[in-house]
Amino acid sequence: MYFRTIISILFVCLPVICLSAVNEERIVRLEQQMDRLSLTPYIYWLEDSSNQLTIDDIMQEKKEVSFRPPLNQPLNFGYSSATYWVKIKLYSDNCSETTWWYIHLRYPLLNQVDCYIVQDSTIKHIQTGTKRPLSNRPLRHPDFVFPIKMSTNSEATLFLKVQSSSSIQLPMVLWKPSAFYSHEILLYLGTGCLYMFFLFIAVLNLVIFVSVRYRTCLTYAIFVISYVILHMSYKGLAIVWLWPQMSAWITISIPFFIALTALSTMLFTQNFLNTREKLLHFHKAFQVLNILCLFVLFLPFIAPYALSIRMSFIMILMSNILILFTILAALQRGISQSYFFLIAWLMVIMGVITYIMKALGWLPSILIIEKSVEIGYFLCTGMLGVSLFDQFQKERRKQENIQKQAAIERKHHLNVQENTMQTLDQKAKDLHEIAINLSGQIDNLNLESDTVAGASEEMSANIETIASAVEELSVNIKSISTASDKMSQHNTSVASAIQELTAAMNQISGHAQNGSDIAAKVVAMANVAGQTMKSLGSAADQIGSVTEVIKKIAEKTDILAVNAAIEAASAGEAGKGFAVVANEITKFSEQSARAAEDIATRIAGVQNQTQKAITVISEMQEVIESMNQSSESISQAVEQQTMALHDISDNASQANIQSDEMAHMMSEMSLVSDDVSKNAIEASKGVNDVAKSIRTLNLSGQELLNICQKIEMESQNLRIGPEDIKKAPLK
Template identity: 25%
Template structure:
């Protein structure tokens, strides 16, 4: 067994030397700092029947055709192709490279890397689960370490139902990471534009329920998913194991973009109303897109994508022509729409020409549609905003006309209503004052007092502020009524009320007749000593007033119960009860005095 293994190693070594010895143009690598496009160093062979690596190596030099273009693109074909390329490291140290095939929708790739002492085989393609890749990247990457003074030959067998493009680049690893970061930024900006425009207009649709916004949002998201599928991002992040439908989803999303874009264009340009005959062409395009969506489950991808691309070009032309027609009609939104559709048309034509080998495969031709779409979604968003503003201006103008008409015809009515309203408001004020005012003394009544005191009590309790309340009773009031008559009693009540109002000079002090000969005053933000001073002032002012009835001076005094503290109870009744008890104590202790709740006498008459 050892002898057989040794013989196998010797034969492999001889076979590798034969492969490397063949005279093919080889790329010499010397201090490479940028990517090397290997297209000009590629030889290709179209399979007539399936071949393995051993048979391919034995092909004569004349059976290989040299690629003389800057890109390798065989278009849509059922054939399989073999590619071979070689490169030589002229440096004095080993160099690390990535061999990149920058077209992520190829189905099957068999890659053989052969150097002076080894051979490696890699199977790649979007028909294999994404996790099978040696480097987790949306493009196909093969790491290659090339020793000093070593030649490496790479054989690639490629077969795909998509366009058979093989953009072959050799990257120094460090440079690849820098370039890949730049690519990611470009893709991120594009997808960010798509996402922001979609979400913003989805929010607008939610607010105003205009179907045109919904068509635009669905169109933008379909375009975004189409490019994610085309660049391999969706296969990497969304369905890494869906190898059956990965290709077809490119056509599915493109057909959705055609469908919703046609709906959007027809509604934005008002085609149905302005050009009924042209509207029939739009209906045909919508029907064709729906048919293609159904055919996605029936047709092979190679045929389906061709039909879809033709339909996409037709719809782009239809949109551009419709925009120009509406532009000549003087339709204001047509200028934004025409510019947007021109951008996407140019990008779409460049992409289609790239797929059909009419244009070289490079960064611009691969991303032309992406650039055009970025301009388009921005311009269409502006067009929608302009449409909303236009409709708003029209509504505003109509409203102004209607308002002017109504204003002119209703001025007299408004005048009468205003006069009647003022009368009613005046009457309501009088009624409110009557409801809150004591009819005899013309000060606040008990009902209004309790309402105001309840509110003030709650405020002081919340903010921990002092609140003073005074219960005031006219001494020996019954004798005034008995000796001088009820008219004298009424006059006495009225005069005492006026003295109380004059004594309570702060705007926050509240004076009310509580009932009979009893009055009540509350004073917010008043501490105990201030409350006592205030009560004494009232008592003294009443005692000093001159009450004359029928040319006879009648002495009048009052007893006052005072409660001054920070409210703590749930209801205000406790505060009043304490003041009332203090009033009772003042009367018990001889009248014409002030008593504070839970305190000794303040004044002795």
């Protein structure tokens, strides 16, 4: 019975008690022993969608001014275009002396923050935010810190007016200055150590990249550095230390470095897992996302902050999802380094997703969630560092093997290198001698250049004379061309005459041949006549013999007649008739003797004439034979002359053609001579320029002489000894 009564009373009184508790305004009571207090349970907040309320409207408590009660978690309104007001009441209780207190707003990315401290009927206004100068802040701090001086048993009301294009988060803490500085020292000491760790990893990877050209180390260093700058920008450290005067860049740096971190992460993944060779389809997907990430990288410069930050979050989510699937594919294909990679990126992905959910208001703003990204990236960096160290060890072992092989090759080539160094030493000596000789030659060159310059001037005058002569030559060539035309006509006439002469010579050759034939016949007839005359001489000799016989007969007849006369005389009258006959016989013998003498005389004349005729016929035969030989010689000469005339005719034709060509060439030579005349004039100008250039060459020769002297000095220093050979690195 009593139990039921108590329960009934509780059911009646509990709502009244709860309602009174809700309606009772919460006040922060400051105590001497208090160091730190979360203000989340004491923050009353108001959303001004019109962005028109002022501090006067708030102080007058108009109807539209109605603060909502505190929440059980830090205020997080996400991305909103409205203005938010918060109110906190402070009361100094049990404080024996005046003390300072710090109200710490732990979100540094708010664009405009107006703080109004109402105390003792006065209003203190502090204007700060990322779009306002850093010097406006009461404390030079990455976050927003508002100092309040509280005396014993005093109260104060703090109003904050917040407007920002970034996510509006209002985690607030009340600090005693000593505790605040102790906390901040420890916090930033840890943050500094974290940054030092990241920077050490980045520098180490850059050194490895420079040493062994391992591109994965370069992309990893870029990833670490971009994340460090992103973290500094997000935590407000970049505002204080990197770009305190660049208010416009402060806002857009967050989405910019988020996109840059996503891009460097994907590039690192591509190089770390070698997607180009082992995961080609994922490599193409990475290339597409890289292009999109480049677009998002420059989106903050042209688009509103809310759009660019959302696109940056989308890109980093897409990149992490693609990286996760790539790691799973690498695990399936048995790529060894993918195990470390999976563990590392799972930590990052969990941290990023956790923080994004907190930024969107889906998770409470507690320390482990606030530090989820840092924790994830710290663990990721450690795991990836271990993996990279493992890969570096493999590369180092490869390099050691290469160095051992290089040492062997060094020993193998050391003798060759020593010989080369000795050769270089000898070449240095030769170079010294050459430099000395070159110096002398340069002196001679200077003298020769002066001579050549003078000769060039004379040459210029000679070329001008040549130009005049070439002009006259052009006129003469034109005359020669005209004469060539006439000569061509004469050659044509000569060719015709030679053809006629060739025909006449052919006729002469025929007549000479006929004469030769006739001469041969005459020789034959002369031979016959000679034989006949010889026969006639023989007959005349025989007749001479007969004449002698007749003479002897006449003598005997005369003797006989004398004897008959003698006998007739002896006979007397009887012998008168016989004496007459003897007388007649004597007369006949006398006549026969005279006839025989006459015949002998005549036969002697015939013999003389015959002998002369034989002599003449013999001489005539010789002459005819000479004539025959001359006719044959004439015939051969005529044939040769005919052939020569044919050659002359052909040559005359060729001469006619060549004379035509010569006339054409003379015409062209006339044109060329005109060009030569012009070119000679230009050459004269060029020679003048050459003379000037030679003068310049003389000066250059002096400079070259100085250089040779320097070469001579350097060549004396160029001496390589055995110790230099040992120190020479093997490349």
